[in-house]
Amino acid sequence: MAAWRERLRGLAGRFRRGGDAVPATDQRGGPVAASLRDxxxxxxIPADVRESMASDFxxxxxxxxxxxxxELHVAVFGRVSAGKSALGNALLGRDAFAVGVLHGTTTEADAARLDEAASAGLVLIDTPGINELGGEAREKLAFEVAEVSDLVVFVADGDLxxxxxxxxxxxxxTRRPLLLVLNKxxxxxxxxxxxxxxxxxxxxAGLVGAEDVIAVAARPSPRDVVEVDATGRERRSSEARVxxxxxxxARLLAIADREGKALSAINAGLFAGRLTDQVSERIAATRREVAGGVIxxxxxxxxxxxxxxPVPVADLLLAGGLDAAMVVQLGRVYGLPLTRSESGRLVAVITTQLAALMGAVWGVQLVASALKGISGGLSVVVTAAAQGALGWYATVLIGRAAEHYLVSGKSWGEHGAKRAVAGIVASLDRDSILREAREEIxxxxxxxx
Structure with missing residues (x-):
């Protein structure tokens, strides 16, 4: 996943710098489309992650x-009754969008191909108006449509x-190109x-270029016409205006002709990049949850x-075997399988660092083990909870350290195992872990x- 994500972001970054147009290839849609297919x-991507993010896919x-x-998708956006639907109809030359005098005529995003720009592939998207009382859901929808559009026409009918x-x-x-239109x-x-x-x-200023602030009259008021007949009598009527x-x-067509393909590719790449990050985070969260259950x-x-x-030292040997088995399981969770020998070496590295940091803790373990031998196992009740809790705590430390190693791609990072293990120890609340362990034991x- 990471490789094609970097490829996609590189393409989008190159287009943003204006260095290239989207190359024409024999594959439909060019390289960004190929990345989307990937x-x-x-x-x-696990099935449950794909299902939970179905709308994004x-x-x-x-x-x-x-x-x-x-196609170049253009979202027509603005305040309620600013004339968004009327503007879309005027651009199309037909009544594709519902127009009404009441607030909230547009309740769902609608789209229609711009007839005059069929060759350029311009598609208008009429959006619900913002700021209507009780229209939070519509406003959210409008922002979502704008986010997945290639260009936004923001319609106002006066000062903002x-x-x-x-x-x-x-x-x-959202890094979408913006046109600001004074309607009416x-x-x-x-x-x-x-x-x-x-x-x-x-x-x-700083958001929209001066040349992209444009005056229009999408649905001009009728013109009053006064006619005087031969007898001098006046007759008044109204005449619709175009x-x-x-x-x-003209501005939309120029943008579509010059930048249409690049805008579509950039915006698709940006959205796919964000989606990939979300997918990665969701997968990571799922793996952390599963890993937590394993630990x-x-x-x-x-x-x-x-x-x-009750056998002295044997409990510690048993503990080492369980640690190695746990690390093998964690490797499977993170898709980085480890052999038994690899897991054993990893546990040895971690325990060596822990022993250097927490020698006193391991000393308690050895004393408790020895007590068992001296008393023939009669001291188990006295020492079991304490020793078992320390074993629990050690397992948490080893598991989290192994998890760090696996998440980093089987690496301790530039600062090495010592720094990584010390960070794990510092990040965990030892007292709460020991308390939970004692209660459970x-x-x-x-x-x-």
Whole structure:
């Protein structure tokens, strides 16, 4: 997984720097599409992780379709009643999106191919309006659509409110190219419109380029017409006006023609990179949980075996064998199998470092073992809980140290085993571990008696 993730991120980074366009290849969608296919087919992703993240993998499939079909998805975003749906219809030249005077006409994201840009593969996505009272779910949906789109058209119908400025910054953080559109420009005179555009450019400074702040009239108000007949009588009527979105259409087509493929590839790569990180984290969390269960099983097995074994020193030898078996199991959990000899050497390295750090602890173990021999096993009840608890604690330390070694790819890292083991010891709460161990051992001893 790591290899193709780095390849994908390298491609996205190269495109962001403007060094290359997406290369035309005989494979559909180019190299980023190939990386997405690798992600979808990656056999190392466990079935439960894939199932829990099914919606994210469906997004990757949709992105792959977009790359293969050479589509550029444009999210039309903005406040309720700013005219998003009307703008989409004006760009399309047909009523593809529902338009209403009531708040919240758009309740689900909808998409339609931009007819005039069929060759460029532009696809408009109409989104629910933000800031509608009780519309938190719609706002969340709008942000999700923007995140998986290639470009966002942010629609306003006047100066930006505080919530709109916050939304604009949030969208900019997704690293999607932004266009800021002043809709309903027909309501303003030339001077007032120019002043509003200047104000919008101030708000969007650093987020949207000055050339990408554009005035449109998606659904201009009818024009009043006064006609005077031959007798001098006036007759008033209204005349529909044609939408004025030509500047925005031209800008979208220019972006699609010049950068469309690169934008799709970059955004698909960024999303897939985040998904890969999430998958890796989910797999790591699952492995940590399973590894924790393995370590606990061996803690119980060693603690009880050590506590109840009346033969001097034999309990310590038994403990060493259990540690080696535990490390073999941990290697399987992390997909890095270890032989018995490898696990034995690893346990030896860890115990050597632990002995150097905690000689007194191991001294208690030896004393308790000797007591068993002197008393012929009669002191087991006195020493069992203490010795078993120390065995439990030692198992936790060895298990966590082995886990660190495996997570690092069978390596102790640049600082070596001593520093790594010391870090494990420092990170664990010894008293709470010993308390839990004693309680569990006493419970089991009572049950066995």
């Amino acid at each position: 992600l979808l087919a990656d056999p190392s 469906q997004r990757v499939e949709r992105m792959l379709d977009r790359l293969e079909n050479e 409110t505080r919530d709109e400025r916050d939304a604009l910054r949030t969208l900019a953080a 420009a027909d309501r303003y005179g030339d001077e007032e419109r120019d002043g509003l555009l200047a104000r919008l450019r101030e708000h969007a 939408p004025d979105v030509s500047a925005l259409r 606990r099983q061996y803690c119980i097995a060693k603690a009880v075996a050590v506590a109840l074994n 006493l419970r089991r001893l009572k049950t066995s008696r």
